[in-house]
Amino acid sequence: MTDYRDEAIAPETSIEEFRKIVESRRSVRRFTDEPVPDAVVEDCLDLAMLAPNSSNLQPWEFYVVRDDAVKAKLAEACLGQNAATTAQVLIPIIARPDTWKQNSLRNLEYWPEETMPKIIKNYYSKIALFHYNPGPLGSLGLAKKALGLVVGLKQAIPRGPYGINEMKTWAVKSTALAAENMMLAFRAHGYDTCPMEGFDERRVRKILDLPSDAIVTMILGVGKRAEDGIYHRRYRFPREEFIHYIS
Template identity: 45%
Template sequence: MTEDSLPSIDPQEFRKAVTTRRSVRQFTSEPIPEDVLQDCLDLALMAPNSSNLQMWNFYRVTTPEKREALIKACMSQKAAKTAAELIVCTGHTRNWRQHAKDILARWPGEPPKVVRQYYGGLAQFMYGSVPMDMLGLGARAKKTVRDAIGLVRPMMRTPNTDADMELWAAKSVALACENLMLALRAYGFDSCPMEGFDEPRVREICGYGRHEFTVMVIAAGRRHPKGIYHEQMRFDRKRFVHEV
C-alpha cells in the first residue's frame, strides 16, 4: 500500500480511544457481540512483533467450568467476576521456528535472498536455543560470541537464555494486548489487563505447555458506572520523555 492509497485517519478519533481507555474494574451484564469481539482479536493479531514471528496465543475462555476456575485463579477480582469475556494472552518461546518456515513457504513468489538468509539462517542463530546446563555455560558461550562480534560492529546481544526468550516474546504479546484493548474501546467496550493471577492454574485451565507462558489475562465488557475507581493519574511527562 503506497502513501497515496492510505486511508485518511482522524487523529482526534484515535486520541479519544486512547484517552478514554481505562482499566475497568466492574462491567455490566451486557455481552460483547460476537462479530465485534472477533474483529478486536483480528486487530490484536495485526500488532507489530519481532521479525513477524507472531509468538503469541489468545485463549478465549468460554466453558462455564473453566471460566469459573479462571475467575478463582485471578484472585476472584471483580473485573474477572463481572467480565463478559476473559481472554488469556500468552507468549510462546518455541513456535518461532515453525513460523519462520511458514513465512518462507507463504512468501508471494520466490523469497528474496536476504529474506531466505534471515529466516533460514540468521534468525536461527539469534533466537535459537543453546544446550543448557546447570551452570548456564551454553548461554554464556552464545553471549561471548555476540559480545565478540559487538566489538567489531553493532550486534544484538540478546536473547541468550530462556528468560531472555520470554522477555523477547512478552514485548510482542504486550503490543498485541494494547491493540486488543484499544479496539474494544473503539467499539465502545472496555477492558482490564490483569497481572494478579495464579500462573500454574491459568496454564492448567488453558492447557498449554511449558514453552508457553501467561503475559496477562484481559477482562472485557461494557463499562459499569462504578467500574472506574478514581481519576486517572499520570506523573509529569518530564520524568519520562528525554532528549539525548
C-alpha cells in the same frame, strides 16, 4: 475487513478519533451483563494480530473464554477480582518463546509476494534459526553471548536474545504489543477491558492445559463498562520525569 496493506498511499486517519480511543480507555473493574458480540471479539483478535512483532515470528496465543464454568475457574485463579468475576469474556494472552523455529519456517511458506528476496529467504531459513536458538538448557545462548562480547568490541551487533530467560522477555514484548492493540480495538468498538496481572499462573496453566514453555502474560477481562466500573480518576506522574530530549 479492509486490507490497507495493499494501498499504495496510506488512508486518511483522524488523530482526534485516535485520541478519543486512547484517552477513554481505562482498566475497567466492573462490567455490566451486556454480552460482547462474537463479531466484535473476532475483529479485535484480528487487529491484535496485526501488531508489530520481532521478525514477524508472532510469539503469541489468545484463549477466548466464554464458558461460565471455565470463566469461574479463571476468576478464582485471578484471586476473585471484580474485573474477572463480572467480565463477559476472559482472554488469557499467552507468550510463546518456544514457537520461534516453526514460525520462522512458516514465513517461508506464507510470504505474500510472488517471489521471495534472497535476503529474506536466507534470514528465515538460516539466520533466524541460529539467532533465536538458545540451545539445550541455554548452552548455545552462552556461546553466542561470549561471541557477541568479542565481535561487539569492533562493531554494532544485536546483543540477544541469547538464553532461555532472554527469549521469554523477547516473546512477552511482542505479545504485550498485541495486547495493547486488542484493548484499543475493544474500546473503538465501544467495549472496555481490564488487563490483569494478579493471578495464580500455575492454576491458569492447568485450566488452559498450557505447554510448560508458555507464559501467561496477562488475562484480559472484556465487557461493557458498569457505572461503578472505574474506581477513581486517572492520573500520571509529571511527564518531564519520563521524557528526555537529546539534541
